[in-house]
Amino acid sequence: MQGRDRALALLVPVLWGLNFPATALMLDHYPPLLGVALRFLLLAVPTVLLVPRPAIRLRWLILTGLGLGVLQFGFLYGAIVAGMPAGLASLVLQSSAPFTIILAMLLLGERQSRRQAAGIALSVLGLALIGLVRARSAAWWPVALTLMAGLGWAVGNIGARLARPPKPLHLTLWMSVIPLAPMFLLSFLFERDRILPALGTALTRAALPADLGLLYIVIFASLIGYGIWTTLMSRYPASQVAPWSMLVPVVGVLSSWLVLGERPHPAELAAGLLVIAGVLMASRPPRSGTA
Template sequence: MQGRDILLIITIMVIWGVNFVAIKMGASEFDPFVITALRFFFAAFPLVFFIQRPQVPKRYFIAYGTIFGTGVWGMAACSNSFGLSAGITSILMQFDVLTSVLVGALIYKEKITKQMAVGMVIAMVGLTVSIAYTNGNITPVGLIFIFIASLCWPLASIVIRQSGSTTPFAFTIWGMVFAPIPLLMLSLLMNGTEGIVTTFSHWNSHAWFSVLFQAYPTTVFGYWVWNKMTLKYPMALIAPTTLMTTVFGLIGGYVIYDEHLTQVQWVSCALFLAGIVVVVYPRKIRNTVSVSRSVSTES
C-alpha cells in the first residue's frame, strides 16, 4: 500500500472515530432524529445536483435512505441520547461484522467457518463482560438501539447489492436524499412538533459542529476516499483498518466528555475487538461483508 494512501486511510479513521463524539454532541442536547436528518440533508444537498443519478429504480434509494439513515445512524444517535457513551458506541458499532456474518448465512447461505465461529464467541464474551462491569457508560436502552443499528448495516448493504448499482458513492448520495424524511416522521411520531421546535429554538455552535462534521468530513469526504481505496486495494487488506475508529472514538470521548472505561472493560473491549479481528482477518472477505465495509463505512 502506498504511503499516501496509508495516510489517507488513517485520516478517515480519525474522522470516523471523532464522528462518534460529534453524534453524541448533537444527540445529547437535541432531538437525535432531527440532528441525524439534518446530517443527511447537508450531505446530499447541493452535491446531488452535480452527481449523475445511478440508473436504478427509485425504491432502492428510498429503502437505502430509510435503512441507512434511520436504521443505522438514527438508532446510533438514539443510543447516545439514552446513555451510551461515545467511546462505547464506537466499539459496539463493530458488532455489524457479526450481524453481517449472520445475514450472509441466513440470506445468501454462506458458510460460517470454524474461525469465524470462534471469533464470534470471543467477541460475545468480551461484550458480555463489558456490560456486566459498566460504570454507567452502557445502558440497557442504549444497548438495544446500538444493536438495531448494527443489524441495519448489512441490510443497507443488501439494498445496494440488489440494486445492481456499479457506482456506490453516487448511490449513497442519492439514497441520502430520502434519509431525512423518515427521520423527521419518526421525530414527529415520538415527540410531536416539540422535538423539531426545541432543536431549532436552542440551536447553537454544538448543533452546527455535530451536523456539519457528520455531513461533510465524515460522510462526503469519508465515503469518497474510502470507495477509492476499496477500488484500489483488496478488501482483505483494508477492511480491518476500520477497527482504528474505536481507538479514536475512545480518545475523542475521553478528551471531550472525560469518558472512562473500567479496568475490566478495557480488557473485555479488547477481547471483543480481538474476536472481530478473528472473524474478518485473515480470510477471504465474503460479499456481504465486503459490500458492507465498502459502501456503508463506519461513519
C-alpha cells in the first residue's frame, strides 16, 4: 500500500471512531429511532438526486439496507440511550466480524478454517467477559442490544456480498434509502411524544451539540469515511485494508473518554482486546490446505 493510501487508511478509523461520541451527543437531543431516520434521510436525499442506482437485484439492496440501517443502528442507538457507553459500544460492535463469518458459513456455504474458529471463540470469550463485567456494575441488556447491532451489521454484510455491486460506494449510499420508511414508522409508533419537541427545538442553541453530532455522522463518518474505504477496497486486497478497521474501537474508547468523560473498567478494556485479537485472527485469509 502506498504512503498516501496508508494515511487514508489510517484516517478512516479515526473518522469512524469519532462517530461514537458524536452519536452520544446526537442522542442527547433526538430519540434513537428518529435519530436513525434523520441520519439516513440526510444521506438518502442527495443520493437519490445525484447517484445512479446500483445495478443489483432489489432484494439484495433491501437486505443490505435492513441489516446495516434498520437493525445495526436501531439497536446501537437504543443501546446507547439505554446506558451503553459509546466507547464500549465501539468494542462490542466488533462482534459483527465473527457474526459475518458464521452467517456466511450457514447461509452461503463458505468453509471455516481452524484459525477462524479459534478467532470466533476468542471473540465470544471477550464479549462474554464484557457482559459479565457490565452485569455486575450495571444493566447487561445494553450489551445485548449492541450485540444485536453487530448481528444486524453482519446481515447487511451478507446482503452486500450477495449483491456483488460493480460500484460498492453506490450500494453504500443507496442502502440509506431503505431504512427511511421503517424507521420513521417505528419512531412514530414508539416516540411520537418526543418527535415534535425534538424537531421543534432542533435549531436552538441547546440542540447545537446534537446537530453538530448528526452532521458529523452524515458528512465525515458516512460520506467521507465510507467513500475512502470503498476506494481502498477497490485498489487493494481486502487482507491489506480490513485490519485497519481494528483501530476503530481504539479511537472510539479514547475519543469517548476525552469528549464524554467515559472511563471504562480495566476488565472491559482487557476483554475488548480479546475481541479485537479474535477478529484479527478470524479475518485473516486462510492458508491453502487449511480446513
